[in-house]
Amino acid sequence: MNDRILFPTDGSEGATAVFEHVLDIAADHDATVHVLNVADTTHDSVTRIGRDVVDVLEREGESFVADLADAAAGRGVSAVTEVVQGGVDETIVAYAADRDIDLIAMSTRGRTGLDHLLLGSTTERVLRRSSVPVLSIRPDDASMRYPYRNVLVATDGSAPADAAVERAAPLAAAAGAPLHALSIVDVGAVGSEAYLGVDTLVDDAEETVAVAADAAASEGVETVEAVEVDASAPGGIRSYIADHDIDLVVLGTRGRTGVERFLLGSVAERTVRTATVPVVTVPGPDRSPE
Numbered sequence: 001m002n003d004r005i006l007f008p009t010d011g012s013e014g015a016t017a018v019f020e021h022v023l024d025i026a027a028d029h030d031a032t033v034h035v036l037n038v039a040d041t042t043h044d045s046v047t048r049i050g051r052d053v054v055d056v057l058e059r060e061g062e063s064f065v066a067d068l069a070d071a072a073a074g075r076g077v078s079a080v081t082e083v084v085q086g087g088v089d090e091t092i093v094a095y096a097a098d099r100d101i102d103l104i105a106m107s108t109r110g111r112t113g114l115d116h117l118l119l120g121s122t123t124e125r126v127l128r129r130s131s132v133p134v135l136s137i138r139p140d141d142a143s144m145r146y147p148y149r150n151v152l153v154a155t156d157g158s159a160p161a162d163a164a165v166e167r168a169a170p171l172a173a174a175a176g177a178p179l180h181a182l183s184i185v186d187v188g189a190v191g192s193e194a195y196l197g198v199d200t201l202v203d204d205a206e207e208t209v210a211v212a213a214d215a216a217a218s219e220g221v222e223t224v225e226a227v228e229v230d231a232s233a234p235g236g237i238r239s240y241i242a243d244h245d246i247d248l249v250v251l252g253t254r255g256r257t258g259v260e261r262f263l264l265g266s267v268a269e270r271t272v273r274t275a276t277v278p279v280v281t282v283p284g285p286d287r288s289p290e
Helices: 013-029 044-049 051-074 088-098 120-129 159-175 187-195 198-217 233-244 265-274
Strands: 004-008 032-040 079-086 103-107 134-137 151-154 179-186 223-230 248-252 279-282
Touching: 004 013, 004 088, 013 032, 013 051, 013 103, 013 134, 013 159, 032 051, 032 088, 051 079, 079 088, 088 103, 088 120, 103 120, 120 134, 120 265, 151 159, 151 233, 159 179, 159 198, 159 248, 159 279, 179 187, 179 198, 179 233, 187 223, 198 223, 223 233, 233 248, 233 265, 248 265, 265 279
Parallel strands: 004 032, 004 103, 032 079, 103 134, 151 179, 151 248, 179 223, 248 279
Antiparallel strands: 134 279
């Protein structure tokens, strides 16, 4: 399931730190890592100055990817390197689709100014557009650990949430970790009238969690079922992470709407921005690369 991992890099210290975590995953899954640098030819400064700047960006990019390929070789991990011109997020998404990438792994921070690549907004644009799951990792997270000891999958019973369960189960199995199936009854989203029927919402959430746990258990994974009532879905996820020593969060990038909504793209993005552990966002089965 993680045979081909794409790691876009801008050569920043944060990206290099995150790469060590990616190599842990790749070594565990016997995966090939595709190390990609995008020479951002859409940047205003590049457009004004022209070919000379593009040449500099490409030479820098070749150095960046070569350094990480050496690091991969030192860990016994196979690596493919490439430097490509273009817009950053669209190039990453297209590369992943063209090469049948199983997982895109990205730092949530990177360079700024002319050398920018992996700013948080870039990571968010990729996860919005990608038909491939995206692993977002904060380079300054001192609690980043592998193998994962506890994996959390957030679910609302929607198709993307089901896809997240399918992705989370083998990740937990590979690490020998229990999978926590969590559904948040988001009383901040449903409004005061629905809040009066919160018991019904909790009952529905418990059924959703039970289905997710059964699906994971069929893969031989130990499961924990949890339903939490919170004023916001991202807040409930963060609280659960802290209370249960979670190392990885997996959730869908789309979800239900209206009273039952949970995993809307904005929730996934807020979780990526604020979670203290790596987050895998999984698109629905009908998502095509944009």
